[in-house]
Amino acid sequence: MAILSKIRERSLFLIVIIGLALFAFVLDPSKLSDFFSSSKINEVGEVNGDPISRQEFAEALESYKTQTGNRVSEMQAAKTVWNNLLRQKIYENQLEQAGITVGEADIMNALYEAPTVQGDPRFQTSGIFDKDKLKEHLATIKADNSTEWNAWQNYMTSLKDNLQKTTYDNLVGAGLGASLKEGEAQYLTENTKVSADFVYVPYTSVADSLITIKKSEVQSYIDNHEAEFKVEASRDIKFVKFDVVPTNQDEEAVKAEVVKLLNDREEYSSVSKGNVIIKGLKNTTDYKTFLNDNNSDLPLNENLQFKVQVPQAIAEDIFKGSKGDVFGPYKENGFFKISKITEVTNVPDSVKASHILIPFTGSRSATAETTQTEEQVKNTADSLLAVVKSSPSKFADLAKELSVDKSNADKGGELGWFTYNTMVPEFRDYCFGNVKGDVGVVKTQFGFHIIKIEDQKNPQDAVKLATFARKIEASETTENTIFQNAETFALELSKGKAFDEAVKEKQLSSLPAVGMKALDENVPGLGNERQIITWAFEKDSEVESFKRFDVDGGYVVVTLTGKTEKGLMPVDKAISKVRPILMNKKKAEIIKDKFSGATLADVAKTTSQVIKKATDVNLKSPTISGIGYEPKIVGAMLNAKNNELYKAIVGDRGVYAFVVTGKELPTALPNYDTYRDRLATQRKNQSFKMYEAIKKASNVEDYMSSFYGIQ
Structure with missing residues (x-):
């Protein structure tokens, strides 16, 4: 009944809508289907009439997020994917108009030439890239329709996109040359020097209060300069x-909570049905369990710490203390903490060592050629250890021959000097826990290392701390x-x-x-x-x-x-940009009315200014001494006749009258190849702007915000 009631309430509205649709049908029958089933709801955009569907966008978005390991935000991914699809459509359109197609053979050739593909051992025969192995692999994974095939498809799509861009850019770039005449003109423009006498009336000479800018004038300027004022919604x-x-009371409550954990306390246990003693930090020896049971907001740091690494609020006290001493509570970086010294030792602050790294299957340094198991590599490492202990001079040669760490194998496995926190824990603990000259075997995530400690320096005290931390929260x-x-x-x-x-x-x-x-x-x-x-x-x-x-x-x-x-910037937002332009235009008209007389001296008199001199200015650096950057005026001087008065020339900083007193042309060159080549290079280097120009000339409709529920 409620639904029928709603229909009755809105019957007039429905009649009007259907009437409008039928009226549109009479005018243009195609509009009826458009009215009720617009395809726009299934699109996120159009490029020159070519739609980008929601499905196409969603699939590309999901693929991109997978490629990046979901390390980018949704909106960052969406913008990147939209720009990629836009670029792809625009280049496809341009190549189609040029009658050029990037086909399957082009993509496969690009795939064969990719360094990552050529260097993959799966596609090599005796160390040489084998096309047939790649083709066989692609055929297999395509038949299985595996996730790897999807990844290869995405890679080949990106190759196609790059080929389209490169092909088009090369086509256009081939026409971006320069003639010798252009090279000569460039040389003359840059190196011709002009001197002139001039009168300058700055815009600042007219008070802003004398100028009135109407909103209608701002709007007119916007309308006449649409390209400068197009904006997104x-x-x-x-x-x-x-x-x-947190308030002060909150801080005190957190501090009191932390204080309770220093000493043993008695609590009721539902397991033992009675009171039990819970050890505090002072008496416990199982620090990891203590921190976990009491829900520390920071985990246990089991590394040695030098004086500069411990909390500076208690550093002096800690390094005067002994094993078992407890400190706190103290406040640091938004936490209340209590700390206990669990170990005191003396270690070097840096070590120089060499190593031979042998990987096993599954280790991080394993390659396609790695076949030995962990047990086999352990036996190999122990054998090498025996060799280098009996013949230390062989260490460097064995490192060059056997170590997979090629970054230092050529140096005999030498790693140079490193500090305590540089290496993975197992490697670090051996190097800093033993002495100069020791050689041993250590297993890490990278494989087995035969390590030789070459030298150590700057021995100093270090401690291990068990620290309980509670974040100070409201x-x-x-x-x-x-x-x-x-x-x-x-x-x-x-x-x-x-x-x-x-x-x-x-x-x-x-x-x-x-x-x-x-x-x-x-x-x-x-x-x-x-x-x-x-x-x-x-x-x-x-x-x-x-x-x-x-x-x-x-x-x-x-x-x-x-x-x-979306459209043109509204007046209220554009006024801060447009007002100074219109102000200067109106000031220029006021100033120009003062420029009268047949000579520069007459102009100086009527404008109450003095005649100034510009000496040896040029367009390469169009700056007038005492005034500033004025390319329009310098350009006008270069193109003016000598000894002729030019009045009311509008510049960036004011209005000018000038008389050119001399021009010094540069020495003619035997040829202008250098300037021609430079011009051509400059033009080709600007090809990156080509895409933006094509995009601007294309008819792009962006409905992407609707994909995220914004209409």
Whole structure:
């Protein structure tokens, strides 16, 4: 019944919609199907009429995220995939118009030439790349439809995209040359020096208060310079952050909690049905269990630590202490901590060593040629150890012959000097726990190492510490108070109070975030808060709408302050850029009216300025001494006739009148090959701008934000 009631309520609305659709059908029958089943809902964009479907985009997005190991955010991945698809479509379109096709044979040739493919042992015969082995492998995995085949398909797709780009770029690049005449003109332009007498009236001589800029004038300028003012849809917000931070009372509560863990305590045990003694840090010897049972916020650090590495608040006391001494509680980096010395020793701060690395199957340094098991490699390493112990001089030759660590094998396995925390723990512990001249075998994740300690230096005290840490966090009471503050502020807004007024009344501070795009994820001042951007672009979100959000570290109340739709920048946003331009234009007209007289002296008199000199200026560095960068004026001087007055020439900094007093042409060259080649090279080096030019000339429709629910 409820559904029928809704239909009755909206019957007039439905009649109007159907009527409009039928009217569109009378005008153009094709519009009826468009009206009810627009394909746009299944697309994320179009390039020159060629659609990019949601499925195509979703598959490319999933593939890209897999390739990157999901190490990029959703929005970063989406933007990259969209740009890749856009580039692909644009280049395909350009090549199609040029009658050029990148076919399967081209892709396979590129695959054969790829260094990673040629260097893969699976596709080699006697160390030489074998095409047939690659073809056989591809045929096998294609038949199995394995995940590896999908990876190869993605790789070949990327090869095709690169080939299309390279092919097109090379075609265009072939036409980007330069003639000798252009080389000569470039030489003359750069090296011709001009001197002139001039009168200069700066724009600053006209007070800004004398100029009026109307919004209609700004709009007219925008309309006449559309390319400079095209913008994507964006949103502006203001927000107040309510940070959940611990109070002094919270800190004292955490400190008291940590203090309790220093000494033994008696607690009831549900297992033994009675009270038991729980050891504190002072008496326990099982430090890992102690930290786990008491839920330490930092794990046990089992490494030796030098004085500069221990908490500096207690460093002096620690290195005056002995094994078993306990320190704290002390505050460090947002934690309350208690520490106990578990070991005191003396070790070098750096060691010089050499090694021979032998991998076993499954170790990190194993290659396709590695066939020995861990047990077999252990026996080999023990045999080598016996050899180098009896004949130390053989160590270097054995390293060159047998070690898989080629970065130092040629140096006889020498690793040079390294500090305590440089190597993996097993390797480090041997080098720093033994003495100069010792040789031994150590197993690590990379394989078995035969290690020789060449030298050690700077022996010093070091300790091991068992440290319990509790993060200083706001209590539930504090968090509830902050939440209520945020809710109270939002309630004021719901009653109609203006955002800025409420901020002032509550003695809070607000921050703006301007120009957020639909696919952005970072809100300036807040970080990754995609939820806020999504809300700002919702259809129901109007200017002055507000909402409270839970964010990392607290709560935030946001109000929408501005909406910019896709198209031309609105006047209110463009005015800061356009106003100075229009101001200078109007000032130039006022100044130009003062330029009268038949001579430069007359102009100087009517403008109340003095005649100045520009000496040996050129377009290579178009700067006028005492004024600054003025390429328009220097260019005008270079093209002016000698001893002729030019008046009311508008520059970047003011209005000029000048008389060229002399031009010094550079010495003619026997040929201009160097300048021609330089011009050609410059043009070809600018080919990276070619894609942007093609994209600008293409008809690109972007509906990608709809993929993420933003209409």
